[in-house]
Amino acid sequence: MSRGGSILLDRFHHPAQVVVMGFGFAIAVGTLLLRLPLATTTGESAHWLTALFTATSAVCVTGLAVVDTSTHWSVFGEAMIALLMQVGGLGVMTLGTVFTLLVSKRLGVRARMLAQMETKTLSLADIRRIVARVVMFSLACEAVAATVLTVRFLTGYGEPFGRAAYYGVFHAVSAFNNGGFALWDDSLMRFVSDPWICLTIAVTVVVGGLGFPVVFELMRSWRRPGRWSILTRITVATTAGLLLSGTVVFLVTEWSNPGTFGPLDTAGKWLAAFFTAVMPRSGGFNVVDISQMYPSSWLVTDLLMFIGGGSAGTAGGIKVTTFGLFAFIVWAELRGEPRVNIGHRSLPEAAQRQVVAIMALGTGIVAVATYVLLVITPYTLDKVLFEVISAFATVGVSTGITTGLGSPEQVVLVVLMFIGRLGPLTLGSALALKERSRRYQLPEERVIVG
Amino acid sequence: MSRGGSILLDRFHHPAQVVVMGFGFAIAVGTLLLRLPLATTTGESAHWLTALFTATSAVCVTGLAVVDTSTHWSVFGEAMIALLMQVGGLGVMTLGTVFTLLVSKRLGVRARMLAQMETKTLSLADIRRIVARVVMFSLACEAVAATVLTVRFLTGYGEPFGRAAYYGVFHAVSAFNNGGFALWDDSLMRFVSDPWICLTIAVTVVVGGLGFPVVFELMRSWRRPGRWSILTRITVATTAGLLLSGTVVFLVTEWSNPGTFGPLDTAGKWLAAFFTAVMPRSGGFNVVDISQMYPSSWLVTDLLMFIGGGSAGTAGGIKVTTFGLFAFIVWAELRGEPRVNIGHRSLPEAAQRQVVAIMALGTGIVAVATYVLLVITPYTLDKVLFEVISAFATVGVSTGITTGLGSPEQVVLVVLMFIGRLGPLTLGSALALKERSRRYQLPEERVIVG
Ligand SMILES: [K+]
Ligand SMILES: [K+]
Numbered sequence: 001m002s003r004g005g006s007i008l009l010d011r012f013h014h015p016a017q018v019v020v021m022g023f024g025f026a027i028a029v030g031t032l033l034l035r036l037p038l039a040t041t042t043g044e045s046a047h048w049l050t051a052l053f054t055a056t057s058a059v060c061v062t063g064l065a066v067v068d069t070s071t072h073w074s075v076f077g078e079a080m081i082a083l084l085m086q087v088g089g090l091g092v093m094t095l096g097t098v099f100t101l102l103v104s105k106r107l108g109v110r111a112r113m114l115a116q117m118e119t120k121t122l123s124l125a126d127i128r129r130i131v132a133r134v135v136m137f138s139l140a141c142e143a144v145a146a147t148v149l150t151v152r153f154l155t156g157y158g159e160p161f162g163r164a165a166y167y168g169v170f171h172a173v174s175a176f177n178n179g180g181f182a183l184w185d186d187s188l189m190r191f192v193s194d195p196w197i198c199l200t201i202a203v204t205v206v207v208g209g210l211g212f213p214v215v216f217e218l219m220r221s222w223r224r225p226g227r228w229s230i231l232t233r234i235t236v237a238t239t240a241g242l243l244l245s246g247t248v249v250f251l252v253t254e255w256s257n258p259g260t261f262g263p264l265d266t267a268g269k270w271l272a273a274f275f276t277a278v279m280p281r282s283g284g285f286n287v288v289d290i291s292q293m294y295p296s297s298w299l300v301t302d303l304l305m306f307i308g309g310g311s312a313g314t315a316g317g318i319k320v321t322t323f324g325l326f327a328f329i330v331w332a333e334l335r336g337e338p339r340v341n342i343g344h345r346s347l348p349e350a351a352q353r354q355v356v357a358i359m360a361l362g363t364g365i366v367a368v369a370t371y372v373l374l375v376i377t378p379y380t381l382d383k384v385l386f387e388v389i390s391a392f393a394t395v396g397v398s399t400g401i402t403t404g405l406g407s408p409e410q411v412v413l414v415v416l417m418f419i420g421r422l423g424p425l426t427l428g429s430a431l432a433l434k435e436r437s438r439r440y441q442l443p444e445e446r447v448i449v450g
Numbered sequence: 451m452s453r454g455g456s457i458l459l460d461r462f463h464h465p466a467q468v469v470v471m472g473f474g475f476a477i478a479v480g481t482l483l484l485r486l487p488l489a490t491t492t493g494e495s496a497h498w499l500t501a502l503f504t505a506t507s508a509v510c511v512t513g514l515a516v517v518d519t520s521t522h523w524s525v526f527g528e529a530m531i532a533l534l535m536q537v538g539g540l541g542v543m544t545l546g547t548v549f550t551l552l553v554s555k556r557l558g559v560r561a562r563m564l565a566q567m568e569t570k571t572l573s574l575a576d577i578r579r580i581v582a583r584v585v586m587f588s589l590a591c592e593a594v595a596a597t598v599l600t601v602r603f604l605t606g607y608g609e610p611f612g613r614a615a616y617y618g619v620f621h622a623v624s625a626f627n628n629g630g631f632a633l634w635d636d637s638l639m640r641f642v643s644d645p646w647i648c649l650t651i652a653v654t655v656v657v658g659g660l661g662f663p664v665v666f667e668l669m670r671s672w673r674r675p676g677r678w679s680i681l682t683r684i685t686v687a688t689t690a691g692l693l694l695s696g697t698v699v700f701l702v703t704e705w706s707n708p709g710t711f712g713p714l715d716t717a718g719k720w721l722a723a724f725f726t727a728v729m730p731r732s733g734g735f736n737v738v739d740i741s742q743m744y745p746s747s748w749l750v751t752d753l754l755m756f757i758g759g760g761s762a763g764t765a766g767g768i769k770v771t772t773f774g775l776f777a778f779i780v781w782a783e784l785r786g787e788p789r790v791n792i793g794h795r796s797l798p799e800a801a802q803r804q805v806v807a808i809m810a811l812g813t814g815i816v817a818v819a820t821y822v823l824l825v826i827t828p829y830t831l832d833k834v835l836f837e838v839i840s841a842f843a844t845v846g847v848s849t850g851i852t853t854g855l856g857s858p859e860q861v862v863l864v865v866l867m868f869i870g871r872l873g874p875l876t877l878g879s880a881l882a883l884k885e886r887s888r889r890y891q892l893p894e895e896r897v898i899v900g
Contacts, residue, residue, distance in 0.1 A: 253825065295831050296824035303817065326810065333807040333881060338800075349799055350788075356806055357783040360776065367753065374746035375703065381745050381832040431783060 019095055019426050023059060023418070026091070030055030030084045039077035046072070049410055056414045058084035060421035061092070061314055063180015063284035063396020064387075066403055066410060070183045075166075081181055082173045086138075089177025089208070089314040092425065094134045096312030097212045098127060099429035100231070134212055138176060145204040146172035152196045175204040178314040180284020180396030192287040193268050198275045205283035206243075209308075209315030210235060230342050231321060235310045238324035239281075242304060246277030249300050259292025280304035282316040284396030291400040295382045298399065302385055305393040306362065311428070316394030318362045318424050325355045354431045358424055365423070366392055369416050376408055377401075387413070392420035469545055469876050473509060473868070476541070480505030480534045489527035496522070499860055506864045508534035510871035511542070511764055513630015513734035513846020514837075516853055516860060520633045525616075531631055532623045536588075539627025539658070539764040542875060544584045546762030547662045548577060549879035550681070584662055588626060595654040596622035602646045625654040628764040630734020630846030642737040643718050648725045655733035656693075659758075659765030660685060680792050681771060685760045688774035689731075692754060696727030699750050709742025730754035732766040734846030741850040745832045748849065752835055755843040756812065761878070766844030768812045768874050775805045804881045808874055815873070816842055819866050826858055827851075837863070842870035 034051040037043050046054075050066055054073075057064050058081045067073075073081065150168030153159045159167065167183060174181045182188055191197040207215065214235045221227050228236070251273040254261040261269045275287050280301050293301075308317015325340075329352050332340040340347040369388045370381070377384065383399045390397050391413045405413070484501035487493050496504075500516055504523075507514050508531045517523075523531065600618030603609045609617065617633060624631045632638055641647040657665065664685045671677050678686075701723040704711040711719045725737050730751050743751075758767015775790075779802050782790040790797040819838045820831070827834065833849045840847050841863045855863070 294824070295834075296821050299817070299821055299824060299831060326806075329803065330807045330810045333803040336881070353779065353783040353802070356776075357780045360780045367749070371746050371749055374744070374749060380830050381749060381835065382830050384745075385831065431786070 019422055022091065023088070023422060026059045026084065026087055027052070027055050027418075030059055030080065033080045033084075034073075034077060036076075039074055039080060040072060041074050041077075043074075049407055053410050053414055054081065055084060056417050057396070058179065058181065059088040059091075060394050060417040061085050061088045061177045061179045061282075061316070062391060062394040062417045062421070063174070064391055064398060064402050064413065064417070065181065065396075066405065068185045068403075069181055070185065078170065078183065082170050082179075085177045085179035085181065086173055088421075089179065090135060090138060092421065093138065093212050093312065093314055094131050096425055097130050097134060099425070100211075100213045100312045101126075101130070103429060133216075137212065137215065138208075141204065141207055142169075142172045142176045145175060145200055148200045149197065152194070152200070156194065156196065171201065172204065175201045175283065175285070176208040176314065178205055178209050178282045178284065178309065178316070178394070180282070180394075182285055186289075187286045189287055189289065192272055192275075193264065195271055198271055198287060201283070201285060202275050202278040205278055205285075206239070206281070206309075209281055209283070209310055209313045210239065211310035211313035211315075213312050214310055215313075230345055230347070231311070233343060234321050234324040234328075238307075238320035238327075239310065242281070242307065242320065243274070243277055246280070246300070246304055247273045250276045250297060253294055253297045253300070254288070257292065257294060260288040260297075276301075277304070279397060280393075280395055281307070281309040281320070282314075282393055282395040284390075284394075286397055290397055298382055298386050301397070302389050305389045305395045305397075306366070308393045308395075316392075316420055316424075318358055318393075319428075322355050322358050322424070322428075325351070326359055329355065354428065357431060358428055361427065362392070362424065365416070365419060369412060372412055373409060376412075377405070388416065391416040394421050469872055472541065473538070473872060476509045476534065476537055477502070477505050477868075480509055480530065483530045484523075484527060486526075489524055489530060490522060491524050491527075499857055503860050503864055504531065505534060506867050507846070508629065508631065509538040509541075510766075510844050510867040511535050511538045511627045511629045511732075512766070512841060512844040512867045512871070513624070514841055514848060514852050514863065514867070515631065515846075516855065518635045518853075519631055520635065528620065528633065532620050532629075535627045535629035535631065536623055538871075539623075539629065540585060540588060542871065543588065543658075543662050543762065543764055544581050546875060547580050547584060549875070550661075550663045550762045551576075551580070553879060583666075587662065587665070588658075591654065591657055592619075592622045592626045595625060595650055598650045599647065602644070602650075606644065606646065621651065622654065625651045625733065625735070626658040626764065628655055628659050628732045628734065628759065628766070628844070630732070630844075632735055636739075637736045639737055639739065642722055642725075643714065645721055648721055648737060651733070651735060652725050652728040655728055655735075656689070656731070656759075659731055659733070659760055659763045660689065661760035661763035661765075663762050664760055665763075680795055680797075681761070683793060684771050684774040684778075688757075688770035688777075689760065692731070692757065692770065693724070693727055696730070696750065696754055697723045700726045700747060703744055703747045703750070704738070707742065707744060710738040710747075726751075727754070729847060730843075730845055731757070731759040731770070732764075732843055732845040734840075734844075736847055740847055748832055748836050751847070752839050755839045755845045755847075756816070758843045758845075766842075766870055766874075768808055768843075769878075772805050772808050772874070772878075775801070776809055779805065804878065807881060808878055811877065812842070812874065815866070815869060819862060822862055823859060826862075827855070838866065841866040844871050 031048070031051045033039065034055055035045050035048065037045050040046050053064075053066050056062070069078065069081065146165075146168040149171055150164045153164035153167050154161060170183055173179065184190060188197065188201065214232045217228060217232045218236075225233070247270070251261070251269060254273070255269060256262050261272055264272055272287055279285055281304065306317055307323045308319055309315020311319045311321045325347065328342055328347065329340050340352060366385075366388055369392065370385050373379070373384045373388060374381065379401055383401050386399050387401055389395070394417060402413075481498070481501045483489065484505055485495050485498060487495050490496050503516050506512075519528065519531070596615075596618040599621055600615045603614035603617050604611060620633060623629065634640060638647065638651065664682045667678060667682045668686075675683070697720070701711070701719060704723070705719060706712050711722055714722055722737055729735055731754065756767055757773045758769055759765020761769045761771045775797065778792055778797065779790050790802060816835075816838055819842065820835050823829075823834045823838060824831065829851055833851050836849050837851055839845070844867060852863075
């Protein structure tokens with residue numbers, strides 16, 4: 001192994017430090033770029049907190065905005081936001097994939113991705129290969145989504161080619177990286193009845209948020225589910241379950257709400273419900289007015305946002321793996337089974353405790369932030385909890401209170417977006433890498449959570 | 451062992467059935483009693499749902515009320531409510547204690563309480579002795595509290611002896627059983643500055659809610675904390691921690707709220723804050739207007755109510771044992787320790803999974819009930835969540851929406867009070883009793899949760 005390789009790997013013994021510094025640096029650079037007079041439509045420098053908030057929201061691929069994106073930022077500013085989303089999205093996807101490979105030494109994904117087994121560390125060449133694959137995969141997905149969107153803006157809405165392509169690329173990048181920024185002041189509400197736009201964005205959000213290792217495995221062996229690793233099984237099953245149940249619950253709850261699904265025809269209601277169920281796994285766009293949704297739908301959105309998307313992708317939240325494993329643990333306990341078995345594999349006890357720790361800390365962070373915002377803002381729990389979970393899980397939807405927040409509240413959300421973006425990822429891998437002795441009973445299989 | 455003993459013990463193989471049927475029967479009888487014309491001040495039969503709601507609230511020692519207790523119910527009706535609270539409180543305390551002894555076979559509490567070890571079942575004589583001790587302990591505590599309250603009502607408020615004694619006994623029973631019913635339409639708000647009343651009620655609530663096994667052990671060896679069982683250590687530590695932090699948080703949050711602590715002097719604020727921190731562990735009285743508290747205080751109350759009081763006492767919630775063990779599990783995981791050690795004992799992995807299962811199901815029940823009430827009522831999440839957790843954790847405080855609830859909502863709360871009262875208790879013991887093989891590493895010690 002080369003000398004550069006060892007230094008890099010030494011650093012990975014403190015993965016949290018590397019990750020936090022990298023993202024902090026990207027946010028600092030982003031803030032400076034957005035402070036340039038060039039970045040605003042008025043040509044005046046943006047307020048430093050507005051720039052910091054927007055840069056954090058973009059790098060953490062959250063999408064919360066204290067100013068309207070298209071009216072406040074110039075084309076240069078918007079391009080910077082897209083770039084920051086791309087950097088942030090590639091960052092979490094690469095890091096998540098590297099951590100997954102470091103953690104899942106023995107079986108499953110690693111062997112298939114690297115054609116090597118039983119080594120203890122990743123070489124620099126391995127990491128380079130991973131980065132290259134993640135970048136190629138991201139650009140390919142974004143290219144496909146951008147093409148479809150551009151064609152639709154050209155043919156369906158009569159936009160000139162330049163503008164159609166600009167909109168297509170921006171929203172493809174925003175969707176794939178689960179960035180949540182849109183260039184219309186109503187997000188995507190004007191496209192609520194356009195399945196081309198809605199489905200393209202929704203599918204891109206899901207693919208970006210599944211996680212690279214899962215996508216990689218699905219591409220290789222999508223016809224042989226029996227061979228999938230636990231990671232892929234859990235991710236696919238939980239994703240499908242949450243999308244289906246989310247769609248049905250939103251459909252039922254909002255069916256006749258005059259402010260949301262009420263005016264739509266039946267097919268439109270289904271499309272809007274599906275879109276609304278996809279976005280909490282941390283896409284962050286909306287095709288109906290969230291402030292008009294019933295508080296019961298906000299609660300459902302809260303839960304879906306907290307769970308988030310897949311590990312090692314661009315999604316946020318505690319991750320569907322964490323939630324899916326948690327459900328398995330509880331189910332095994334209720335059935336009185338001494339071990340938690342998934343398929344023909346047994347889930348290590350250490351992994352069970354990691355799941356519990358991540359859920360507990362996520363809940364604790366959300367509770368503390370909610371308490372703080374309840375104290376310093378005049379809003380009710382409905383809206384504060386929604387905003388807090390949206391920031392923590394890097395979703396970016398809002399009941400509309402973001403733009404009215406004062407400076408202290410904005411700082412709270414900036415911290416929350418940062419913690420929410422990096423906390424589950426670094427905590428999950430730190431716990432898994434630190435783990436001590438393991439006992440073997442059934443063949444155990446490691447799964448990254450968070 | 452006598453034939454009667456074996457039948458009883460056979461039944462304990464299905465503890466959930468016995469408990470559910472017993473409480474259901476008590477509620478049915480209570481409903482019929484409260485339907486008697488004699489039970490209301492007007493002499494007309496109460497509406498059946500009002501009677502069912504009140505009987506459930508009394509037997510489950512919750513204290514939520516759809517009608518004002520003193521104006522709607524006659525002295526006979528009030529006496530029936532006190533009786534139902536007494537029956538419900540004795541029921542949960544006895545059952546909880548029996549389950550604790552069944553579960554904690556090897557060590558700790560059982561040997562000390564029964565002077566016998568290593569047997570697999572409890573004999574009928576054992577159970578009789580437990581019931582007798584629980585009854586004697588309850589009556590003794592209630593007698594002391596009733597005496598102090600009666601003297602105070604006599605001397606401090608000039609009530610005639612009969613009425614002072616009636617108030618004293620009713621509120622002593624209500625407090626010890628964590629019943630939450632009061633005979634004033636403002637609960638205990640008129641006594642906010644009276645430390646005799648406030649502290650007597652608060653201490654009685656805490657003692658009733660600590661759990662009989664813990665109180666028993668504390669009485670025997672309160673001077674030797676080093677010998678306490680895990681159950682007692684966790685209960686005492688978590689109780690002290692929650693009361694202290696709850697008092698401080700309420701003090702800070704409500705300090706200058708003109709609707710609550712604002713008008714009080716400093717000593718009065720401390721007294722009110724302590725009282726307000728005690729009541730969520732499921733006393734259910736209030737000395738300040740809950741509807742005037744800030745939403746941030748409601749959120750803190752929500753968390754404290756969900757946690758509740760001690761196992762095998764009159765308190766509700768998921769129990770401080772469950773929460774305390776959960777905190778230990780998460781802490782051990784974050785420190786990377788392979789085992790969860792408390793003092794010189796190791797917490798069995800099965801117990802860890804029981805903790806997680808009870809917290810998960812409690813959260814799930816609260817989430818579903820909150821969603822349902824958000825759909826069928828016009829209230830915001832603040833108030834609905836508060837009401838749901840208050841019912842689930844059998845606390846009985848309300849932001850004021852209980853009296854305005856329609857029939858479907860009342861039915862939801864009736865079901866929720868029943869599930870909340872019996873769910874954690876029966877689930878916790880069912881999981882613990884069903885448990886399979888155990889591995890011994892460090893000496894393990896069993897703890898009942900829920
Ligand atoms: K987002
Ligand atoms: K109560």
